[in-house]
Amino acid sequence: MRDARGDIRRPIGLRLWLSGGWLTLLALGALFTPWIAPKDPLMQDLFLGRMPPFWVQGAEPGYLLGTDSLGRDVLSRILYGTRLALIVALVAGTLTCVIGATLGLIAGYYRGWPDRIISRFVDIWMAFPPVLFAILLIAVLGPGLISIIIAIVVIDWTRFARVIRAEAMTQGAMDYVASAQVAGRTRFGTMLTEILPNVLPTIVALLTLEMGIAVIVEAILSFVNLSISTDSPTWGGMIAEGRTSVHQAWWVLVFPLITLFLTVLSFSQLGEGLKDRFDPVLR
Amino acid sequence: MSGYLIIRNLTVRLRSGPVILRSVSLNVAAGQVHGLVGESGAGKSMIGKAVLGTLPRALQITGGEIWLDGVDLLSLSAAERRRRIGATAALIPQDPLTALNPSKRIGPQITRRLIDILGWTKQAAEARALELLDEVQIPNAARVMRSYPHELSGGMRQRILIASAFAAEPKLIIADEPTTALDVTVQKQILRLIAQMQARHGTALLFVTHDLGVVSKVCDTLSVLYAGKVVEEARMQRFFMRPIHSYSRALLSATPSYEDPLGSLTPVSDTVIEEVEAEVRWHDARAGT
Ligand SMILES: Nc1ncnc2c1ncn2[C@@H]1O[C@H](COP(=O)(O)OP(=O)(O)OP(=O)(O)O)[C@@H](O)[C@H]1O
Numbered sequence: 001m002r003d004a005r006g007d008i009r010r011p012i013g014l015r016l017w018l019s020g021g022w023l024t025l026l027a028l029g030a031l032f033t034p035w036i037a038p039k040d041p042l043m044q045d046l047f048l049g050r051m052p053p054f055w056v057q058g059a060e061p062g063y064l065l066g067t068d069s070l071g072r073d074v075l076s077r078i079l080y081g082t083r084l085a086l087i088v089a090l091v092a093g094t095l096t097c098v099i100g101a102t103l104g105l106i107a108g109y110y111r112g113w114p115d116r117i118i119s120r121f122v123d124i125w126m127a128f129p130p131v132l133f134a135i136l137l138i139a140v141l142g143p144g145l146i147s148i149i150i151a152i153v154v155i156d157w158t159r160f161a162r163v164i165r166a167e168a169m170t171q172g173a174m175d176y177v178a179s180a181q182v183a184g185r186t187r188f189g190t191m192l193t194e195i196l197p198n199v200l201p202t203i204v205a206l207l208t209l210e211m212g213i214a215v216i217v218e219a220i221l222s223f224v225n226l227s228i229s230t231d232s233p234t235w236g237g238m239i240a241e242g243r244t245s246v247h248q249a250w251w252v253l254v255f256p257l258i259t260l261f262l263t264v265l266s267f268s269q270l271g272e273g274l275k276d277r278f279d280p281v282l283r
Numbered sequence: 284m285s286g287y288l289i290i291r292n293l294t295v296r297l298r299s300g301p302v303i304l305r306s307v308s309l310n311v312a313a314g315q316v317h318g319l320v321g322e323s324g325a326g327k328s329m330i331g332k333a334v335l336g337t338l339p340r341a342l343q344i345t346g347g348e349i350w351l352d353g354v355d356l357l358s359l360s361a362a363e364r365r366r367r368i369g370a371t372a373a374l375i376p377q378d379p380l381t382a383l384n385p386s387k388r389i390g391p392q393i394t395r396r397l398i399d400i401l402g403w404t405k406q407a408a409e410a411r412a413l414e415l416l417d418e419v420q421i422p423n424a425a426r427v428m429r430s431y432p433h434e435l436s437g438g439m440r441q442r443i444l445i446a447s448a449f450a451a452e453p454k455l456i457i458a459d460e461p462t463t464a465l466d467v468t469v470q471k472q473i474l475r476l477i478a479q480m481q482a483r484h485g486t487a488l489l490f491v492t493h494d495l496g497v498v499s500k501v502c503d504t505l506s507v508l509y510a511g512k513v514v515e516e517a518r519m520q521r522f523f524m525r526p527i528h529s530y531s532r533a534l535l536s537a538t539p540s541y542e543d544p545l546g547s548l549t550p551v552s553d554t555v556i557e558e559v560e561a562e563v564r565w566h567d568a569r570a571g572t
């Protein structure tokens with residue numbers, strides 16, 4: 001009587017491999033930066049300014065992706081920037097997720113006054129324009145890693161809260177939740193054991209998406225010089241600097257830009273891919 | 284008054300005001316099957332939910348008593364009530380598609396109650412679950428225990444839910460239209476299965492349906508509900524021979540019988556509706572709503 005529905009196993013998609021592969025590469029790069037970075041990212045050498053990447057005529061050996069106008073190694077700078085980007089992605093993404101998802105879960109499942117308070121709060125919060133909000137926050141908190149993370153969490157928790165609230169509401173109306181309660185489960189227990197596992201795929205997808213967003217926000221803030229102190233290399237800072245000399249030395253702009261683009265894309269693709277893998281119905 | 288489940292003058296309202304159940308009284312004797320019939324929206328499901336403590340948050344019990352196994356549930360604290368209901372009552376839901384948690388395997392969903400409420404060990408609970416799955420005629424029970432709900436057909440899932448409802452040997456089961464979501468060929472099997480299980484386990488059953496034909500097959504007594512008001516409570520035999528309320532009579536002649544499924548049917552007439560509506564209005568006026 002058991003039909004074949006459960007036997008369909010979808011292949012792990014190409015996008016899951018590609019995005020996962022790229023992020024793994026980045027993570028390894030970030031972890032082992034001091035050992036694999038060919039040069040000191042801050043070392044200037046004005047005689048080696050604007051050297052092109054290795055395949056272009058006139059490249060300097062040892063500087064694979066060329067140098068910027070101050071003669072600093074682009075590859076090394078990207079690697080050191082990766083560390084920062086990934087730290088922001090992980091810490092800010094996770095904090096945002098935990099705070100937003102918890103509030104969303106409570107609002108969507110408990111309804112009543114917890115929902116009214118949380119939803120009202122979310123609505124008011126979302127009325128602020130996010131970029132302005134971020135810049136204002138950083139201005140108040142002062143630049144730095146912690147400020148960036150706080151700014152991202154403060155701005156983006158509402159995304160989780162809204163989506164997870166809606167999901168929890170849908171799940172909460174299902175009969176299996178009522179059955180769990182008839183079987184003597186407490187409300188809180190039901191939320192943890194019945195609702196949470198079913199909104200988990202969405203949480204995972206949102207989390208990875210959020211990590212990508214955190215990377216972008218960090219880049220934007222560095223771009224406008226509001227990020228970490230200017231001497232530690234960041235992707236956004238490199239893009240800002242590269243922009244001014246794009247006609248003389250395109251590589252200074254293009255390589256960090258590509259890295260940023262691939263990373264953000266990978267995060268969102270990973271999220272979609274994982275959501276499918278996690279979802280027992282789609283699995 | 285004797286009964287395993289006794290509901291007295293139960294009134295349920297939307298928190299915004301309107302009445303959903305109008306002073307409902309009914310009685311399910313131990314080991315007997317009580318049918319609850321009425322058209323869609325009459326409030327049948329809400330009676331079940333009020334008993335099991337799973338009313339939607341928009342609704343509220345504003346009066347009455349619900350006696351289960353000699354205890355007035357509404358006089359208990361929330362935790363105590365949940366414990367008592369968990370130990371004595373169970374539900375067979377209407378829609379087997381949403382009644383199983385999609386992210387959990389079948390096994391733990393059946394054993395949960397045995398472990399949580401009766402304090403059984405995991406092994407004992409699993410052995411019992413296998414036994415129950417056999418009892419509801421599910422082949423390959425061991426494999427089904429390890430399946431996810433979406434891997435099983437609707438009929439299979441309803442069998443599992445029946446097994447799960449009987450797992451902890453409750454004294455009362457509420458079955459809320461347990462066959463309406465299934466296709467016709469499976470409906471009869473499931474109905475027969477519920478009747479068999481009920482008889483074998485001696486469970487009191489509150490059987491919610493809008494199908495008088497089904498009621499005539501499985502019930503001992505029944506209540507007819509209209510707009511949240513019980514218009515007639517009767518033993519089966521008497522009801523089918525001499526229905527008292529004109530709405531009951533109209534309902535009967537609007538139901539195809541098993542003996543003569545193609546016989547002439549009369550829709551419930553406007554005069555009957557007007558009559559029972561007037562009764563409901565009179566009730567509301569007297570109750571001061
Ligand atoms: N969450 C809710 N909010 C507001 N009104 C509700 C809610 N749930 C049910 N109702 C109202 O309660 C009344 C009774 O609903 P109930 O589900 O008990 O009907 P029913 O007799 O079970 O019908 P059906 O045969 O369609 O299942 C309906 O009029 C419905 O509009």
Ligand SMILES: [Mg+2]
Nearest residue numbers: 327328329459
């Ligand atoms: Mg119903």
